[in-house]
Amino acid sequence: MYDSYSGLFGPADEYFNHQTTEPFASPVNSDPRFQDRCYFNLHTTEPDSFQLAFGMGNYPNLAVKDAYVIGRHGAAHFNILFSDDLDKRYRHELAVGALEIRVVEPMRRLAATLTDNPYGVTFELEFTARAELLMHKMLDKRFDGFEYLHQSHMTQGGTWRGEVRIDGQAIEIANYLGARDRSWGVRGNPPGSTDHAHFDALGRRLLGQSRYIWADFHFPDRVVHACCITDGETGEHFIMDGAVVPTEPDGRPPAHFVDWDWELGAKGEDGLRSEVALRFHDSHGGIHDYALRKIGNTFLMPHGWDDEKDDGNYRGPGYHHGFRKNLSDPADLAYFKDRPTYYHHTLVEVREGEEVGYGIFESFIHMTDLC
Known part of the structure; x- marks a missing residue:
């Protein structure tokens, strides 16, 4: 393979996209927090x-890339993390561990492969969009003069097909519902920062006292996306976006x-909540009411792996880490209860009037409030 004598020139530079x-x-x-990221989900009903x-992300100003796989099959819950050095010339090669x-087809079809690894989970999957992608408003938020968030963001609903294997047991994936999320830009605390006082205060303001949701709901003729963070005390919207996207575009x-x-x-009686009512107001004066009922749960770990490092931190070349938990075991379930930094990635049945849909409702609520 030919390489470049000019340092940073890479294959992507051959195309007229600069x-x-x-x-x-x-x-x-040049901000060290600059990142390119993607996320996918799929589920039964x-x-x-x-x-x-x-999902995965790369951090070109840190020369780091990482990826994660999280899921459940019945009561078996698994979390896997990969991290590696990033050759910035080959950022377009979306592979970590x-x-x-x-x-496969930009904005319509993507494929994902998880090959053999020490954690007993592999898959061959393909995503096909069932609605146009939603380009969210530019996310731009400052606190006390500090740019905490400045990034582009899109979401898209679709279906999946393929096969997942867990400890050799094959699970056929045929028209499973799901979604993808794509973002790039600057967000969060500086990876590797040793002075956390100011950034932790911002984090507590952004999430600790706030209402946060990320959602995608599938109905037969539409997909609903939402991403919202609102100050629980003042009602100020840090992030406020989403929309209803029809599966048949109307122009x-x-x-x-x-x-x-x-x-x-x-x-x-167990001290937990399993139902939520959501109301959204849109820019045309419309009101959208959704009644959610929990039917499943997984636990995401974006900021709190066992090594307590955030996304984008350097863990060394070829790093990987994973573990299993049994959600029917109270001791294993307590592992998640004791970590409020976990996102609760909840599979929900969604009702809008008489119509029934399904999707993912992600929240930053302690498990004693909702799981």
Whole structure:
């Protein structure tokens, strides 16, 4: 293979897609938090059955890339992390550890492969869009003069086919519902920062006292996306976006959500909640009410692996880490209860009037409130 004597020139630079004078290996922003990321989910519609989420990111200004695979099959819950050095000239090669993602048809079809690894989970999957992608409003938020968030963001609903194998047991994936999320830009605390006082204060303000949701809901003729973070005390929206996207485009842009609220259901005898009512107001004056009922759960670990390092931190070449938990074992379930930094990645049945849909409702609520 020919290489470049000019340092950062790489294969992506052969295409006429440049928007700055820099090669693709060099982001125009030198912030160490600059990142390119993607996320996918797929699930059944059966209670406590099968869920899978995976994704990856690269951090060109840190020369780091990482990826994760998280899921459940019945009560068996697994979490896997990969991390490696990033050759910035080859950022377009979407592979970290055993996980690889391939663009089959831009904006319509993508494929994902998880090859043999020490954790007993492999898959060959393909995503096909069932609705147009939703380009969210530019996320741009500052706190006390500090740029905490500045990134582009899109989401898209689709279906999956292929096969997942867990400890040699094959699970056929045939038209499973799911979604993908794509973002790039600057967000969060600086990876590797040793002075956490200011950034931790921002994090507590952003998430600790706030209402946060990320959602994708599938109905027969539409997909609903939402991403919202609102200050629980002042009502200020840090992030407020989403929309209803029809599966058959009508030529009109979707009406983006401009406000939202929720009502948590009562706690059961076990002290947990399993129902939420959501209301969104859109830019055309429309109101969208959804009644959610939990039918499954997985636990994402974006900031709190066992090594307590955030995304984008350097863990060494060829790093991997994983573990299993049994969600029917109270001791294993307590492992997640004791870690409030976990996202609760909840499979829900969704009702809008008489119509029934299914999807993922992700929240940053402690498990004693909702799981």
